[in-house]
Amino acid sequence: MNDRTEKLNEYVQQKGEVKLKELEKIFPDVSSMTLRRDLAQLEKQGLILRVRSGAVSVDSIKGSKEVRYNLRAEENIEAKEIIAQKAVELIEQGRSLYLDSGSTIMCLADILPNEHLSILTSGPNIGIEVAKKTNPSIMLIGGQLNRNNISVSGLGAIEFVKLVNIDIAFMATSGFSLEAGLTSGDYNECELKKYVIQKAKKVVVLMDSSKINKNMPYTFAGLKEIDVLVTDKKLPDEIMTATIANNVAVY
Incomplete structure (x- = not known):
């Protein structure tokens, strides 16, 4: 130096x-x-x-459990935009979508087509972003606000999710490894993610390559519980082998 x-x-x-x-x-x-x-x-x-x-x-x-949202939102911007462009191709008009919280999901919300979609989200800022479009309907789940990533979770959030149907859940993750699976830094958010994944007909995880082999304290899913993994770069060979074994499509 x-x-x-x-x-x-x-x-x-x-x-x-x-x-x-x-x-x-x-x-x-x-x-x-x-x-x-x-x-x-x-x-x-x-x-x-x-x-x-x-x-x-x-x-x-x-x-901090995780880097503050406003800092994370400025990390790996190009990667998040690549992921969002891939993920938006999976959206069909008239579907019921769950949009998780987080900066990568925000990139998806920004380019969401202005079509008749039913949007459920745990991110108040995600809902506001989608509200800039005229056709999607928007439901915000209630719960306790996490200031670090601008999301709500807790028992109230889970009770709300019980009342709705979800065609496709677009989920974010703070970390992933073959040993720990998809992980989160907050227990309540982890429990909400688990329930959303159970409810959804199809689960799409948006994950930039910086999350690989990074483990947070709480696991909310393994590869066997998701359908699609959208990322910005080619995955390591051992992870690709695991996605094939678990019938996970990779984009």
Whole structure:
């Protein structure tokens, strides 16, 4: 780590979260491209997390069950958009859809076709995004709000889901491994996901490649309980073998 990178790291650690424009003012003789390379180096060392507009200190987000939603929403944007474009092809007009919470599902909600669809979601922000379209009907389930990922869950949410039918459930995951399956960082959300998967005729999981071999505390499903896995990159051979063995279609 050179002197400039050390100073840059010290500034990010002190501030917690910085914008690239701030760094350009602090280092006026350094190009934006060089600053981005410095941030990439610090990220590889596990000191910061790069986001679209700058960087955040890893220490500033330690202790959370999951990285705050507004930070995660800026991670792997290109991958999430690729996944959403694939997933939207699986939607048929007139169907009853469940849209899970999370930033990848938000990308799907953004490009959802303006057709007659019945949308049920645990994400208030997902519902608001879908409401920008005129044809889909929208139901928000009730429950306790998790500020980290803008979702509701709990007993009230499960009781609501019992009353509805679901053709296709589009689910998000915080982690996946062959040993632990699909995992979540919150117990109540995990229980809601389990129930939605039981109710749905078809289960589609949206997962970017950064989630592979990352385990969160609670497992909500294994490969045998889902029908489709949508991702941004080719899966490792051992995972592809497991999806074939469990009759999971991969897009």
